[in-house]
Amino acid sequence: xxxxSSLGLGDVEIGDVWTRFMTYVVLTFLVxxxxxxFLFIISVSFTPPEAFFGDPSLVPANPTLEAWTKGFAxxxxxxxxxxxxxxxxxxxxxxxTIPGAYxxxxxxxxxKKVGFYAIIVAMMFPYILxxxxxxxIWNSTGLYNTIPGxxxxxxxxxxxxxxxxxxxxxxxxxxxxEEAAQVYxxxxxxxxxxxxxxxxxxxxxxxxxxxxLTGWNDFLFSNLLTTGVGPVPAVPVLYGTIGGGSGERVYxxxxxxxxxxxxxxxxxxxLFARNYLENAFAVK
Amino acid sequence: xxxxxxxxxxxxxxxxxxxxxxxxxxxxxxxxxVRVEQIRKTFNDGSVVACEDVNIDIDEGEFVVLVGPSxxxxxxxxxxxxxxxxxxxxxxxxxxxxxxxxxxxxxxxxFVFQSIALFPxxxxxxxxxxGLDMNTDLPDEEKDRRVEDVAETLGIDGMLDRxxxxxxxxxxxxxxxxxxxxMEPDAFLLDExxxxxxxxxxxxxxxxxKQIQRELNKPMVxxxxxxxxxxxxxxKIVVMxxxxxxxxxxxxxxxxxxxxxxxxxxIGSPSPNLLDCTVVEDGGELRxxxxxxxxxxxxxxxxxxxERVGDRVVLGxxxxxxxxxxxETNGAFTANVDVVEPLGDRDAVHLSxxxxxxxxxxxxxxxxxxxxxxxxxxxxxxxxxxETDGTRLV
Numbered sequence: 001x002x003x004x005s006s007l008g009l010g011d012v013e014i015g016d017v018w019t020r021f022m023t024y025v026v027l028t029f030l031v032x033x034x035x036x037x038f039l040f041i042i043s044v045s046f047t048p049p050e051a052f053f054g055d056p057s058l059v060p061a062n063p064t065l066e067a068w069t070k071g072f073a074x075x076x077x078x079x080x081x082x083x084x085x086x087x088x089x090x091x092x093x094x095x096x097t098i099p100g101a102y103x104x105x106x107x108x109x110x111x112k113k114v115g116f117y118a119i120i121v122a123m124m125f126p127y128i129l130x131x132x133x134x135x136x137i138w139n140s141t142g143l144y145n146t147i148p149g150x151x152x153x154x155x156x157x158x159x160x161x162x163x164x165x166x167x168x169x170x171x172x173x174x175x176x177x178e179e180a181a182q183v184y185x186x187x188x189x190x191x192x193x194x195x196x197x198x199x200x201x202x203x204x205x206x207x208x209x210x211x212x213l214t215g216w217n218d219f220l221f222s223n224l225l226t227t228g229v230g231p232v233p234a235v236p237v238l239y240g241t242i243g244g245g246s247g248e249r250v251y252x253x254x255x256x257x258x259x260x261x262x263x264x265x266x267x268x269x270x271l272f273a274r275n276y277l278e279n280a281f282a283v284k
Numbered sequence: 285x286x287x288x289x290x291x292x293x294x295x296x297x298x299x300x301x302x303x304x305x306x307x308x309x310x311x312x313x314x315x316x317x318v319r320v321e322q323i324r325k326t327f328n329d330g331s332v333v334a335c336e337d338v339n340i341d342i343d344e345g346e347f348v349v350l351v352g353p354s355x356x357x358x359x360x361x362x363x364x365x366x367x368x369x370x371x372x373x374x375x376x377x378x379x380x381x382x383x384x385x386x387x388x389x390x391x392x393x394x395f396v397f398q399s400i401a402l403f404p405x406x407x408x409x410x411x412x413x414x415g416l417d418m419n420t421d422l423p424d425e426e427k428d429r430r431v432e433d434v435a436e437t438l439g440i441d442g443m444l445d446r447x448x449x450x451x452x453x454x455x456x457x458x459x460x461x462x463x464x465x466x467m468e469p470d471a472f473l474l475d476e477x478x479x480x481x482x483x484x485x486x487x488x489x490x491x492x493x494k495q496i497q498r499e500l501n502k503p504m505v506x507x508x509x510x511x512x513x514x515x516x517x518x519x520k521i522v523v524m525x526x527x528x529x530x531x532x533x534x535x536x537x538x539x540x541x542x543x544x545x546x547x548x549x550x551i552g553s554p555s556p557n558l559l560d561c562t563v564v565e566d567g568g569e570l571r572x573x574x575x576x577x578x579x580x581x582x583x584x585x586x587x588x589x590x591e592r593v594g595d596r597v598v599l600g601x602x603x604x605x606x607x608x609x610x611x612e613t614n615g616a617f618t619a620n621v622d623v624v625e626p627l628g629d630r631d632a633v634h635l636s637x638x639x640x641x642x643x644x645x646x647x648x649x650x651x652x653x654x655x656x657x658x659x660x661x662x663x664x665x666x667x668x669x670x671e672t673d674g675t676r677l678v
Contacts, residue, residue, distance in 0.1 A: 174399060174401065176397045176398075176399045176401035177401050177403060179368050179388070179395070179397070179401070180395070180397060180401040180402075180403070180463075181403070181414070181418075182367075182368070182387070182388045182389060183366060183367075183368070183388045183389065183393070183394065183395040183415075184389070184394075184414050184415035184418055184419065184463065184467070185389045185414070185415050185417075185418025185419030185420075186389060186418055187387065187389070190418070194418075195403055195405075198405045199404065199405055
């Protein structure tokens with residue numbers, strides 16, 4: 001019996017104790033796997049370069065903000081680019097995929113099934129295969145090295161995923177709700193806005209968040225579709241800090257500080273969107 | 285009027301008048317409030333016919349029940365009236381206006397869904413107000429007043445600021461009724477509204493809905509697959525099967541005088557006994573011969589059967605018109621007692637005779653639990669005769 005298990009040891013099965021023990025072992029391991037590297041990142045970002053190459057310790061002896069100020073100075077303009085690119089990517093993908101997914105979920109039209117699977121198949125391609133055609137087309141259309149160019153490029157892999165998720169979301173909402181709205185004074189469109197959109201909010205926020213993350217974190221397209229004179233987002237700058245793979249000396253403190261700076265906005269956003277995200281992916 | 289078959293329009297004088305059908309009719313006293321004319325609806329590019337030749341007249345203040353087995357087209361018919369389906373053919377007239385092509389919101393009809401379909405992200409108050417907010421320009425105080433009046437009528441006035449999720453099934457369905465009532469619609473359309481509720485609550489809600497309908501004196505069209513629910517609620521019952529209207533009539537007409545074998549079999553519980561018989565002539569007297577028995581027919585029945593000596597017909601008789609007596613007494617025939625099913629003040633007795641199953645309804649305790657055999661007497665004058673294809677003969 002569960003009541004008073006702390007006292008009535010006689011009621012506790014050895015198997016229960018073992019299960020509980022193993023649960024904590026596994027939990028501790030998983031937390032450590034994530035936490036230890038993170039602690040090192042934080043530690044290194046405050047460690048002066050001399051100490052790092054000399055005698056590093058987890059709590060730096062002479063902590064310095066130098067890496068943070070330098071890192072932030074290097075990243076400032078690029079963070080703005082990242083924000084514009086990621087936000088735009090999210091907004092545009094929402095504008096495309098909310099109506100698109102709704103159509104796939106509710107409307108009947110010719111080629112619906114084939115169209116849907118074609119979109120899903122597009123997701124199966126490794127992005128790197130797309131680099132050459134995309135660069136070619138972007139060059140010839142003037143999208144290369146522009147922010148709209150980045151927005152559109154990310155739609156290539158954001159929209160299929162978003163349509164897939166949102167279509168399922170819309171499908172799961174009872175059709176009766178829209179019909180009820182229509183009986184009680186809505187057009188099809190206002191029923192969608194007043195009833196379907198609010199109910200699909202968890203899915204929409206989740207997909208918008210993932211689109212933002214893609215625009216924020218992507219390296220491949222952001223590195224290839226922009227040049228130093230263009231709207232370079234933050235992530236390629238990080239690559240520059242490692243030395244662009246050139247094998248030159250790496251300022252580890254700055255690298256770690258920049259990593260944390262770049263990681264901060266999505267984290268904050270996640271905290272705001274958390275409730276929605278958990279609803280979106282919870283098994284119902 | 286007794287039942288109409290599917291192909292003849294209900295005998296309202298307005299339906300055949302082409303002039304009236306074209307334009308807005310004056311709201312005369314004899315005018316039907318909601319009229320369904322020759323509705324036909326198919327799905328999957330015409331391969332599935334959901335309903336066909338459906339004609340229903342619904343008068344002001346009338347409670348009409350569409351009843352039939354699942355897939356008979358009753359819900360499709362209701363959805364056509366509401367505008368949630370577009371009929372392939374036919375017209376829907378509400379209060380003199382042809383609304384066949386109107387959007388659902390422009391028909392001034394309220395629809396109560398089987399699934400209840402409250403908006404889960406809105407409070408009860410906003411759910412009930414929804415239609416007023418969307419479709420009317422009433423001042424806020426008027427809207428609030430109507431919402432509170434309706435909530436009080438339905439006994440949900442204490443729950444206005446809760447979300448639907450926090451309500452029980454019965455309360456939710458009340459909210460859904462309230463959402464319909466505030467609109468003060470021309471007619472209410474209810475699609476099996478109580479099928480999700482448990483039996484006791486269902487009975488209670490039935491009574492309430494009928495009371496509400498009497499008070500509002502608005503037409504109500506109620507869809508159900510439950511013939512008992514149909515009988516208890518309807519002023520007029522429309523029995524449907526296979527996309528067609530089988531019969532329209534009062535509960536008593538439908539029960540006593542079914543137009544065909546389907547209606548006879550569908551209405552009433554336990555189901556009527558439907559027995560295959562052959563018409564035989566015995567010394568000038570017409571009789572019906574069955575594997576288990578032979579009965580002489582009434583004069584009225586004889587008049588129809590005269591031409592049919594040797595034909596097979598189906599004899600239908602309700603269980604309550606079989607009288608059961610001790611096996612020793614004289615009856616039309618004897619039957620074995622299979623099961624006695626107490627129904628309260630009456631018992632349903634399931635019998636078998638020569639490989640046929642029959643049922644009878646007797647006063648409580650008439651047939652003892654240990655009785656094996658009974659003599660069966662049939663009230664032939666209350667029996668119906670059908671062709672083997674189901675058409676009523678007499």
